Structure formats: structure tokens, C-alpha cells
Amino acid sequence: MTDSLQTDSPNPDSPTVELVVTGFANGGAGVARGDDGRVVFVAGALPGERVRARIDERKAAFARASAVAVLEPSPHRIDPTCPAAAAGAGCCDLSYVSADYARELHAGVLADVLTRIGGFGADAPPMPEVTRLAHGADGSVPDTGWRVRTRLAVDADGTVGVRARGSSRLITVPCAAPVEGLLADAEALGARPGSELVLAMGSDGRRHAAELAPAAAGRRGARGGRRASAQRARHGAGAPRSTRLLDGAADVTQTVGGHTWRVPVTGFWQAHRDAPATYGAAVRRYVGGLDAPVGRGLRVWDLYGGVGVLGAALLDGDLAVDGIDLVETDPGALAAADRALDGAPVTAHRGDTAAVIGGLRAPDVVIVDPPRRGAGAAVIAAIAAAGPRAVVHVGCDSAAFARDLRDWVAHGFRVTDWQGFDAFPGTHHMEAIALLESP
Numbered sequence: 218m219t220d221s222l223q224t225d226s227p228n229p230d231s232p233t234v235e236l237v238v239t240g241f242a243n244g245g246a247g248v249a250r251g252d253d254g255r256v257v258f259v260a261g262a263l264p265g266e267r268v269r270a271r272i273d274e275r276k277a278a279f280a281r282a283s284a285v286a287v288l289e290p291s292p293h294r295i296d297p298t299c300p301a302a303a304a305g306a307g308c309c310d311l312s313y314v315s316a317d318y319a320r321e322l323h324a325g326v327l328a329d330v331l332t333r334i335g336g337f338g339a340d341a342p343p344m345p346e347v348t349r350l351a352h353g354a355d356g357s358v359p360d361t362g363w364r365v366r367t368r369l370a371v372d373a374d375g376t377v378g379v380r381a382r383g384s385s386r387l388i389t390v391p392c393a394a395p396v397e398g399l400l401a402d403a404e405a406l407g408a409r410p411g412s413e414l415v416l417a418m419g420s421d422g423r424r425h426a427a428e429l430a431p432a433a434a435g436r437r438g439a440r441g442g443r444r445a446s447a448q449r450a451r452h453g454a455g456a457p458r459s460t461r462l463l464d465g466a467a468d469v470t471q472t473v474g475g476h477t478w479r480v481p482v483t484g485f486w487q488a489h490r491d492a493p494a495t496y497g498a499a500v501r502r503y504v505g506g507l508d509a510p511v512g513r514g515l516r517v518w519d520l521y522g523g524v525g526v527l528g529a530a531l532l533d534g535d536l537a538v539d540g541i542d543l544v545e546t547d548p549g550a551l552a553a554a555d556r557a558l559d560g561a562p563v564t565a566h567r568g569d570t571a572a573v574i575g576g577l578r579a580p581d582v583v584i585v586d587p588p589r590r591g592a593g594a595a596v597i598a599a600i601a602a603a604g605p606r607a608v609v610h611v612g613c614d615s616a617a618f619a620r621d622l623r624d625w626v627a628h629g630f631r632v633t634d635w636q637g638f639d640a641f642p643g644t645h646h647m648e649a650i651a652l653l654e655s656p
């Protein structure tokens with residue numbers, strides 16, 4: 218069978234090669250070896266497949282390629298569940314893989330980075346499984362229609378869509394990840410050419426939309442080129458961009474457990490509609506299961522805490538909580554936390570985690586949920602010096618998660634449980650959570 222694939226290559230004229238894929242890498246590419254022995258990361262290819270691939274980039278130690286035709290397909294390959302990805306968009310890069318097998322691939326990637334980067338071996342718990350996020354009374358979860366917030370690109374003529382993988386081509390076929398109604402009439406909202414359209418769905422079913430003005434001119438030329446500039450934009454780095462409300466209200470209502478937040482449309486909220494409740498339950502289970510009570514209410518740090526949803530999960534059960542110090546850089550998130558957690562024993566601190574924690578009362582338990590880059594060795598050393606007996610570490614980048622866990626172990630912490638979540642179905646992304654205890 219030869220199955221041609223829709224891909225945009227940064228190097229459309231580069232030659233194609235035939236490759237046999239033997240592994241799967243963090244980042245979502247199949248792993249093969251070229252004729253010269255160099256490792257080739259092949260986007261759009263699965264272990265066991267023989268593919269024809271176009272080389273996109275050659276480095277000294279490895280190359281990157283995109284599968285353009287499948288010569289021998291994996292039995293796990295399916296028709297893409299995301300029409301935008303099928304048309305070449307970079308959104309649901311694993312939507313051509315059966316959902317069960319995608320979770321196997323995630324678990325393999327997590328085990329690989331925990332072993333190779335984290336240095337974990339036989340004395341660690343069994344490698345984590347990657348499970349679906351439960352939804353609805355029967356626990357069933359579709360692997361599409363899960364995303365409650367998204368950003369769309371707006372072209373020079375006002376057309377709205379997602380960018381193709383590897384190029385700036387706009388794809389207007391809708392992505393399958395957003396929850397029903399999130400993309401409704403997106404083009405009619407009137408986002409201006411060159412802006413981005415931010416769409417968010419509240420847990421009350423109300424859709425909100427805001428236009429994010431183009432990134433300041435000059436930033437595109439900043440270090441790292443277009444890819445790094447797009448990353449900075451996605452991760453909110455750089456000068457603040459002005460927003461204009463196009464639909465709904467400025468704040469999105471989100472209810473989790475016993476608390477209701479009003480989160481700014483462009484503010485951080487977990488992408489999967491069931492993620493906040495799922496991670497909150499994991500945090501509550503981990504902290505509730507600690508066997509030596511401290512003899513008083515727990516003192517908790519909720520670091521990189523956003524609106525405080527993970528710390529607040531500890532207030533929902535029968536745990537005695539003395540106080541939660543919530544640390545976050547985004548003033549909008551902290552204002553939302555103040556409103557939602559008014560009357561709860563939560564104190565919000567605005568600032569960089571590294572700078573703020575030195576002034577806080579020593580914690581019993583620390584929740585750490587950093588951005589993709591991870592918390593890093595310096596922050597982990599500072600938290601460890603404050604002497605918590607347990608840490609719940611949350612990570613959305615597997616390699617950074619493994620690196621951070623390695624740093625906890627260097628400070629005498631032991632991983633006593635960990636788990637992975639298929640929190641971005643149809644994509645190579647996943648979330649992982651670990652419980653670490655001090656000796």
C-alpha cells in the first residue's frame with residue numbers, strides 16, 4: 218500500500234528517502250536511521266512502518282524528515298480523526314494513530330525519558346501508565362472535542378484558521394480538538410488581519426472570544442527566527458499584547474469542585490475540559506494518602522499556581538489545611554484567585570517563584586506545576602531547602618519533567634508514585650504527575 222500524506226516542508230526541493238521506522242521519540246516523530254547511520258526523526262511515521270520521507274533539516278548528529286508516503290503501514294494507523302491535521306495542520310499531529318496505541322506510545326516516551334534523562338531504574342515505581350481523562354457519568358471520553366481554549370491565526374484578508382506544520386500556510390478546515398461550539402462562526406467575529414483569535418469555553422457552556430493584537434514589530438526578528446517567535450507568542454513571553462473582546466464577556470466562568478473562577482479570556486486555563494478536576498483529584502489523593510500527619514493543618518505552597526485550582530482541590534475534601542501560599546506571575550490569574558477563593562485560607566503572592574518562595578512560611582507540601590521548560594535546578598534546590606515532606610510535581614513536557622524529577626532525587630526526595638495523562642488526545646503532548654517524599 219502507498220498512502221500519500223499532506224505535508225508542508227521547509228525544504229520542498231530536498232530529496233526523499235526510504236526509511237524503516239523502529240522507534241518513537243518525545244516530540245511525536247518516528248525514529249529511523251538514514252543510509253549514513255544518522256538518526257532521522259520522521260514526522261508522521263510510526264514504529265514498524267516503511268515510509269518515503271522528505272528531509273527537512275540536517276544537523277551534525279541527526280536529521281529531521283516528514284513522511285510523504287507510507288509504503289508499509291502500521292496496523293495502528295487510522296484515517297486522521299482531525300480534518301485540519303489531515304490537510305497538513307500542526308494541531309493534532311497524532312490523530313492518524315488509534316487512540317489506544319497513541320497512549321502506548323506516550324507511555325513508551327515517558328518511560329524512555331524517565332530512564333534516560335531522569336536516571337530512574339529498578340528502585341523507582343513501575344513506569345507510569347498514560348490514562349484517559351474520565352468525563353461524564355459513564356466515564357466515557359471521546360478523543361476529539363476536548364479542548365476548551367484555542368488560538369487561531371488570522372490572515373491578511375481576515376480568514377481564520379490554523380497554520381500548517383512547517384509553514385505559514387493557513388488551513389481553514391476545522392480542527393477536531395475543540396469542544397462543540399468553541400469554533401462557531403469564528404470568522405464572523407471580525408478579528409483583524411494579522412491578529413490571533415483566542416476562543417475559550419466556560420464550564421457553563423458559554424463561549425468567549427478575544428482578538429490578540431499582532432506581536433510588536435521587531436519581535437519576529439528576535440533571536441531564534443519564526444519558530445522561536447511563534448513559541449514566545451504561544452507562551453506569552455515578550456511585551457503584553459492588547460486584547461479586544463469579540464464575543465461573550467472578558468472573564469470565562471470555570472467551576473471545579475466547590476469553587477468557581479472567572480478567568481480572563483486570554484489567561485491560563487488547562488486546555489482539556491477535564492484536566493483541572495483530574496489533576497486536582499490526583500493532588501488530593503496524593504496529599505490525602507501521606508502517612509505521617511503533621512499534627513496540625515497542612516501548610517501548602519501552590520507554585521506556578523495560575524488561579525489556584527490545584528491547591529483549591531485540597532480544600533474540597535476532609536483534609537485539614539492551615540494555609541495555601543499561591544505563587545504566580547500573572548496578575549489576572551491572581552485577581553481571579555482572590556475572587557474565587559475569598560474566605561479560603563489562601564494567600565496570593567505575585568512574582569517569580571524563585572524570588573518569592575524565600576519569604577514564605579516553610580511548607581509541609583508543595584505543588585509545583587511549571588510551564589513547559591520545567592522548574593529547573595535552582596528553584597528545586599530552593600524548595601528543597603525549605604524542607605517540605607512531600608512534593609506533587611506536575612509537568613506538561615516529558616523531558617523537562619524527567620529532568621526536574623532527577624533534581625528532586627538529588628535533594629534526597631524519592632518518587633513514591635507517578636502517572637501520565639492523555640490530556641491532549643490526538644497530539645504528541647501529555648501531562649505527568651509525580652508524588653515525591655522526603656526521607
Ligand SMILES: C[S@@+](CC[C@H](N)C(=O)[O-])C[C@H]1O[C@@H](n2cnc3c(N)ncnc32)[C@H](O)[C@@H]1O
Nearest residue numbers: 485521522523545546547568569570586587588
Ligand atoms: C502550567 S501553568 C499551571 C497553572 C495552574 N497550576 C493550573 O493548573 O491551572 C503554569 C503557570 O505558571 C505561571 N508562571 C510562569 N512562570 C512563572 C514563574 N517564574 N513564577 C511563577 N509563576 C510562573 C504561568 O503564568 C502559568 O499560570
